[in-house]
Structure formats: structure tokens, C-alpha cells
Amino acid sequence: MNGHPGGEAHTRRMLALAALEKGAGVLDMGAGSGEAVRLLNELGYDARGLDLEPRGEIVAQGDFLHMSFPSVSFDAVLSQCSFFVSGDVPGALREAHRVLKPGGKLLLSDVFFDSPAPVMEAAGFEVLRLEDMTDAWREYYLEALWRGESCGSEIPRGKCRYWLIIGRKT
């Protein structure tokens, strides 16, 4: 099963919305098995992935809240379904901002309890696109529960929603 709602089609949609140039250096924060990293490389980007518990050799092991990458080193950061489960969304946004070049893009899809725009702006991102994907996320969760698969250690409850966000480092 995909590690995030919408699977590959969703990743492709984020890439199209962000209008990244081929060859761009992209970091997947919380890359899991590296599906998105593989896709990005196939599409002509220079992608790498980091995960606390990588599932597959294409993804490096590491904590995205404390990355060893130098500042200002990526054209884009992608993260799908990973910032929320890290338990520190502002910290993850801070690290994404640090490693991005000026004007670099953040392609994020994740759970938020409140509107993501203020937290994005507080972290130094201009929000270019915001789409509510909560219906697709609910479907994804039901399917995962039906198959007895886990969707991360923390199951969000309450009035949270799932957002697709394209941001730009200001």
C-alpha cells in the first residue's frame, strides 16, 4: 500500500504544481521506502531521501529534525505524511527552511489541526497553493484499517484535516 493518500498520482500532482525544473535537487524528508525518491529520479530530478527507519537502500537513515545536510543545499523539499508523525511540525519546517535555497519550494502533504498557512508563514514560507485533501485521506485511512496496516505511530483524531501545500522559501 502507498505510504500516503493518493499514491504516485498525488506525488506527480505536487511536482506539477510546484513547477520544478528538471535536474533540481530534491530532498524527501520521511521518505519511507523511497517510492517518491525513485519516481523523482526517474523523472529527471536529483532526489535523495532521509528516514528514521528507512525501508530500502535508496533512503538514508537519519532524523529530519536534526539533519547533517548543509544549509541552503536543496532546490526543493518534499514530504508526504511524515511531519505530523514526527511530533514536531514546526521543527520539521525549520529544518526544511534551513536546507532550502532562497526561493526553494516545499511540497508538503500532511495532517494539520488548524489552518497550515500561519505555521508555514511563521516558518518563513510563502504559501503558493493550498488544497484540502481530507476526503482522500479518510478513504486512505479506512483502506489501511481494513487491511490491518498501520499508518504511523500516532493516529490523529479530532478536527484535523489533510492538506496539500506548496510553499516557497522567502
Ligand SMILES: C[S@@+](CC[C@H](N)C(=O)[O-])C[C@H]1O[C@@H](n2cnc3c(N)ncnc32)[C@H](O)[C@@H]1O
Ligand atoms: C506514514 S510514513 C510516510 C512515508 C513516505 N513519505 C510515503 O509517503 O510513503 C511516515 C514516515 O516518516 C518517518 N519519520 C517520522 N519522524 C521522522 C523523523 N524525525 N526523521 C526522519 N523520518 C521520520 C517514519 O519513519 C515513516 O517512514
